[in-house]
Amino acid sequence: MTSAQARTALKKYFGYDDFRPLQLSIIEHVYAGHDGIVLMPTGGGKSMCFQIPAVTMTGTAVVVSPLISLMKDQVDGLRAAGIRAAFLNSSQQGSESHAVEQAYENGELHLLYVSPEKLLSPGFFSFLKRRRVCLFAIDEAHCISAWGHDFRPDYTMLRQLKSAFPEVPVLALTATADRLTRRDMAEQLGIPDAKQFIASFNRPNLSLEVRPGQKRREQIVRFIRERPEQAGIVYCLSRKQTEQLAEKLREAGYNAEAYHAGLSADRRGKVQTDFINDKTLIVCATVAFGMGIDKSNVRWVIHYTLPKNLENYYQEIGRAGRDGSKADTLLFYSYNDYTTLKDMISGGGNAEIQLAKLERMKEYAESLACRRRILLNYFSEDHGDDCGNCDVCANPPERFDGTVLAQKALSAVARLQQSVGVGMAIDVLRGSNRQDILKQGYDQVKTYGAGRDLSTYDWNQYFNQLISLGYLYVAHEDYNKLRLAPAARRVLFEGETVELVKFQTIQKRKKQEEGKTAKRAAAPRSRGSLFDALRELRRSLAREAAIPPYLIFSDKTLEEMSAAAPTTPRALSRISGVGEVKLARFGDHFLQAIRQYGGEPPAARRAAVPPADAAPHLLTYDAYLRGSEVREIARERGLKTSVVYTHLARAYREGKELEITDLLPGQVMDWIDEAIRAVPDTAGRKGVLAYIAEHQQDGVVRSHHLELAEAYRHRNPLPTTP
Template structure:
């Protein structure tokens, strides 16, 4: 089979014209009936590597996934684009399972998702043989390896799969697996000779930042105020942290919920569902949350405490910006967090390896090198350029030409035949007279004593930088011996220069980072107003269809619509992410919204729109009074806002105009209620109002401010109720005059 049907399916079902890197090669590899190991970062398009073969090959693709609670969401997403998919796991009743089994036996399914337990249950292989299985896809395949960060012993039984179906290709997929884990995965699955497809781990749309762990809650609130109406995840170490932080954020006016294993299954499902559907924007969670969630519009991820390893960290930050649009990541770090994690790991199985991984995580948090380079080099991706999109690149430390120093270190490792760890290598460089150094003849190598002019501490710091920059790596499986990475050859034999960082105190560097972050937070973030209109329309349509908003269109697709402004079906079909099914189902709504867009209008209701007359509004007001009794009306509106309702929805439900709801919120804010009132303003309005206030005569009042904005910016975007919101905000947070 050629790639022609694959490309046609890509456009038909998913609305894309071109594959991402490696996807086409992997799909053609499956067409050839071969096994494969796929390492692709979160958001890199792993699922497409088995979904496209599933809809273009004869038979059914069986997807093995440990994420039982998320199978329904994944299947719903496929059905939304016209793919015939179903799942089988322990959560289903007998009748539900029977219907799925019948659909499989009738050849009606492109994909069948199963849990490992279901796959390996008695008689299930016999059941699968009733139809043709065209592919087995093992998702989260790192769980099979004891070297991995999420080892699950029950996963090791999956080696039976290749024995039972020797002629069916097996595709093992994961987002996070280091060199050792990849090798072990292949051996455990019985596909040791499988070709490995390793995609670039570079996610340039993710901004990486590390901050010291003081006053974390206050820092988080300031972080959120700069990102109104954006969805995000805050990862915490303990259940108590998730609950306390979530409560504090709710008190500050944010839609936040806690998620951890101590909650009931129903409660966890509710939190997850509300997050996926944008009813809850912030989830404070332990690390289990987020696995397998395809929510594409997560705009930020915060680590309240440091993760145990770089695999976990990379997987968790990868849940932000899956649509390719810019996203922020923030890690809080303190040495006490490190000690806490160290104590937790010390008593666990495989402790030595996990402690080594924790030390690499600590090195990342404390590093003075480009953070993206550290991450990519950790996953064996040779990346020699600074990214320009992390806190270290934004506040570069003082550097110097460390080529000679690097050559001494790399040469020592080479002459020692990569047989020693960091400590012994440093002792040899410094000309130590230790017995074991002399007994092994290490004093005879050319680099013995070549680094005696520097202290052990300094050498240790520079070796850490060389590892972070990808010139060396530590072979944990071989007693933590130092090994030369491919990049080392360029330094030793090809004249490549190496820039290293001069030491400075962590406090000095963190103060500089906080200063830069404060400047960045003060800078306004804006998006095309049409984007906001389309996003609101997407939310309305999703609510009516009872599906998550991102399953209609991703943020990236909406941004492309806002830029291209398609006004016909042909033009809309050219937008990436608009496939045949979604075009037929939702295209007209978005085309009409674009045609109606005038720069200041609110998102239209999808057709048909039911006009509410005065009698309906009166009835709703009466119902509202009866429901809330003596509760002050402005506090009723505030409670609805904090529960996640939009101003427009509150006004409709209460039978009043949106302007009335805005006045309620202004009153509550002036009385001391703490919520992000500035988030109710259009993206550009805050700066425009401040500018107009300073530029107009105070006697002219609000009319003069609106006239100034209409003349210098855009008419109709800022209205009287926006001025009231801004006045309330500035009464609490006065504008600092420009010198």
């Protein structure tokens, strides 16, 4: 198998021109027969890492998933794309199971989804050996680790896979696993030396906001009113909260339902099905809801109360904006939420670890550092730039140069051999005469007493900020000892400056926020009535096909359609997310709707044919507008593809009408914008590309992407950062 075959399959089945960061590397790793651990955020494209090998390798890929409610959605989506897939779990009747088993034995399946219980049932390994298994994919693999947030003891039996099928690669995938959980996953699965692939957890399309917990219901009604006809989830701590809030929203005129474990299985199934099919737009749910949801067009997620840890929080907000389009998240926080959760966790299993993680969740909610930085640093992603898309960045606090304070704190941790917790580090900095400090000889370290001018309270605040900013982390598995993160070296030895928040600002903002609701406008959407018409068509086609609407095309794909208004099959095929099977099955319906809505193609496509002696870039521009693809133009005009892109960029700079962002796959525009902000102007293109290679994986952004992006920013400058 080759990367070229993988790219061909990507376009054919899924309609994408380029892989996301790490996906191709993981696929090639599987092709080579190696085991792997994959950590990718929700919506980051984990499934593609085993679905592409499944359709390109000989044999069947077996996917182990604990989410029975999700299997049917995934299989329906794969079948809609032309991929042969099926599932086996306890929800099926005997005849259904027999038909799937027969299809597997006949070699008719690309993918077979099974529950862990089914996989480990007597005789199932023997059944699988009747055909060739090309890959085992373990989804939600954090469930195998007692350190994980959703530990399932039955999952630990999955280590039998490697013994029974030693030659078959095992790919363990999860969206939420900290450093300790990832290591334990590999050990439990019997693949301790498996390569770990850790994708960027940066989801720039998600806005992040935390608000005080006063008058939550009224705030939620206003929040939803600003986002009409958008699907969303409100996560609540208790069953009672879900029922009361759903009733409140219905009284306000919204189609909302409650979901919790106290409902009958039939009722839970109906709520979930109606939400997936856009019949119900709002679900007020306990945390159990969402584990079986693969819905790509959830546009917002609200947390009515504080989650237990950042892993849960990140996984739950990750259910919004899975299609890559803009989405909003909102967390309500009060100290009472924290104490309630603390009481619930105390006395339970792994209480010490879980309480430490709750503290980090509380620090996130109370922090005045960029929220995205806190999240990314928590998942060991060294991220030093503010995001510009959270409430703290929108209203930045007053900061000061805290480099000297940071150097003292980091130096103390280093000189204490990274063997103490926060309390001891502070006592050493303040020159405490505690007997255990003297006994350990900590009074002899160079930083002893270096911070006696600050109170214990102040140092606690500063240490919390240094942890949030990613200079330190807490080793929960080793008695909560402080460890230096890679970023600490830059402060201690490379002259990096550290900005910390003034306490006066913290106190001032807390007073301002009491009894006051932060006002935040809904994220701008590039949607108009054509988008609404296409969405209604999608809903109608989904009813006929008996599948969820988002499995036909995502919101992101509909947005691109409404912006580009393609009127030919070739032009429609250039829209991201339109693969061969979906083009053949649904293309005519969408093309007809676009033609009926617009009457004629956009003005750019009605442009007069330029004379034969026109400038070369205008001839290229005209060919592109008339539906020719870049490679076609290059072949017909005897040009390199890079030259074609240069021509299109020049035409756009000169004011020609062109959806230039269609030529920039995935999140490339966001990455380029981030790099432009981060590197000095003198760094030039090489500097921008080097930054992207370091932070977003090499090979994803190419020179012609940068040239197109520069043309786009020539006419659409980046907004200045406040």
